[in-house]
Amino acid sequence: MKTGEYGQAGKLVKVDLDVRDILMDYGAGGASLCFNCGNCTAICPPSENGAPFPRSIVRSVQLGSRSDILHSPEPWLCYFCNECSATCPRDAKPGNTMAAARKYQIRSATLAPVADLLVSKKWGVFLLLGVTALLYYAGLYYTGALKLPSRLLFQAFVPEEVMHIAGMVAGIFAVAVMGVAILRVLYWISRDRESRYSTLGAKISAVFRSIPLVFTEVVAQRRMSKCKTGRPRWIGHMMTMWGFIGLFVTSGLIYMLNPGLANYPYSFTNPIQILANVSAASLVIGMSILLMDRRTGRATLQDHNYLDWVFFYTIFAAGITGLVVEAFRFSGLLIPTFIAYSIHIINVLFLIAFAPFSKFAHVGIRPFVIWYSKYAGLL
Numbered sequence: 001m002k003t004g005e006y007g008q009a010g011k012l013v014k015v016d017l018d019v020r021d022i023l024m025d026y027g028a029g030g031a032s033l034c035f036n037c038g039n040c041t042a043i044c045p046p047s048e049n050g051a052p053f054p055r056s057i058v059r060s061v062q063l064g065s066r067s068d069i070l071h072s073p074e075p076w077l078c079y080f081c082n083e084c085s086a087t088c089p090r091d092a093k094p095g096n097t098m099a100a101a102r103k104y105q106i107r108s109a110t111l112a113p114v115a116d117l118l119v120s121k122k123w124g125v126f127l128l129l130g131v132t133a134l135l136y137y138a139g140l141y142y143t144g145a146l147k148l149p150s151r152l153l154f155q156a157f158v159p160e161e162v163m164h165i166a167g168m169v170a171g172i173f174a175v176a177v178m179g180v181a182i183l184r185v186l187y188w189i190s191r192d193r194e195s196r197y198s199t200l201g202a203k204i205s206a207v208f209r210s211i212p213l214v215f216t217e218v219v220a221q222r223r224m225s226k227c228k229t230g231r232p233r234w235i236g237h238m239m240t241m242w243g244f245i246g247l248f249v250t251s252g253l254i255y256m257l258n259p260g261l262a263n264y265p266y267s268f269t270n271p272i273q274i275l276a277n278v279s280a281a282s283l284v285i286g287m288s289i290l291l292m293d294r295r296t297g298r299a300t301l302q303d304h305n306y307l308d309w310v311f312f313y314t315i316f317a318a319g320i321t322g323l324v325v326e327a328f329r330f331s332g333l334l335i336p337t338f339i340a341y342s343i344h345i346i347n348v349l350f351l352i353a354f355a356p357f358s359k360f361a362h363v364g365i366r367p368f369v370i371w372y373s374k375y376a377g378l379l
């Protein structure tokens with residue numbers, strides 16, 4: 001590891017040149033062009049006095065200060081709208097630097113060797129996809145279900161125990177890795193900050209007073225909507241998020257109300273099935289808007305590495321394959337439904353296992369960082 005030290009504003013900062021190399025790989029290459037004019041911070045809609053960005057993060061990346069990058073909540077307060085990149089006089093693309101800092105925090109907070117395998121090597125993603133498919137087919141083989149089904153019932157395609165075990169393994173893995181990542185990020189961003197509260201009662205009160213902001217952020221994405229030039233992105237993001245929530249709720253309802261998956265799938269007029277199909281449609285439309293924005297909107301200023309595209313297309317595929325399954329089922333086509341369903345299940349399992357290492361991690365980390373930032377008086 002290449003390291004050094006320098007003094008800034010009366011403090012000694014440890015410099016890690018390897019960090020800079022990693023961040024450049026993640027898309028922060030423009031940071032070296034920055035001459036610290038501060039334009040980006042002035043223009044950034046979600047930037048606030050307590051948490052001014054992105055100039056500060058660009059500076060930390062220039063210097064290779066690992067601790068400044070890891071200990072900052074700011075990467076999570078940025079919504080990648082790129083208003084800063086559009087107005088930067090040096091074309092330093094500070095929005096990409098913020099995204100790179102988020103990726104770096106995700107990498108550092110999760111299992112770094114696994115994250116490196118997935119993040120830095122293209123074949124790592126395909127390895128995880130292959131392992132997921134292999135485990136899925138091994139499950140079918142050992143339960144004697146690896147054969148063409150004779151009835152248009154999902155439990156005739158995939159036995160209930162395979163679904164339960166596969167879902168539990170992928171889910172527990174993702175929740176455990178994500179939980180650890182959230183705790184680590186919270187620890188990093190809070191460790192060097194002095195508490196503004198002198199009594200335990202004041203702290204507890206502030207903890208609860210900070211929760212409503214998280215709620216409005218999650219439900220309405222208020223801070224993201226401040227980025228007016230990114231309106232299509234906000235709409236696409238909202239539709240995608242609510243599509244996900246709808247699918248999560250319907251999956252939970254199905255497992256609670258029908259644990260054996262008897263007579264599943266339901267009829268097309270069943271309220272749970274309607275909610276599932278509307279949610280899948282919302283997800284697909286939302287992702288389509290986001291995809292168009294990447295081609296034509298402010299998002300054209302974003303640099304996307306293969307990992308971002310894998311994440312994007314995996315979510316897109318989860319929604320599309322779900323709708324394709326429904327279309328084949330509606331047509332009464334047994335074998336196409338069976339094939340589409342297998343692809344759908346493998347895709348969803350992969351998405352769950354991959355989530356903590358990808359951009360998806362923001363779903364878990366960002367609400368907690370917003371909560372802490374409000375608690376600490378940064379917002």
Ligand code: SF4
Pocket residue numbers: 033034035036037038039040041055058087088089090091092093094
């Ligand atoms: S990134 Fe661009 S706008 Fe921001 S401080 Fe650097 S040169 Fe100025």
Ligand code: SF4
Pocket residue numbers: 043044045046047053054077078079080081082083084085094095098227
């Ligand atoms: S991408 Fe948008 S939210 Fe992020 S720093 Fe730039 S202007 Fe601010």
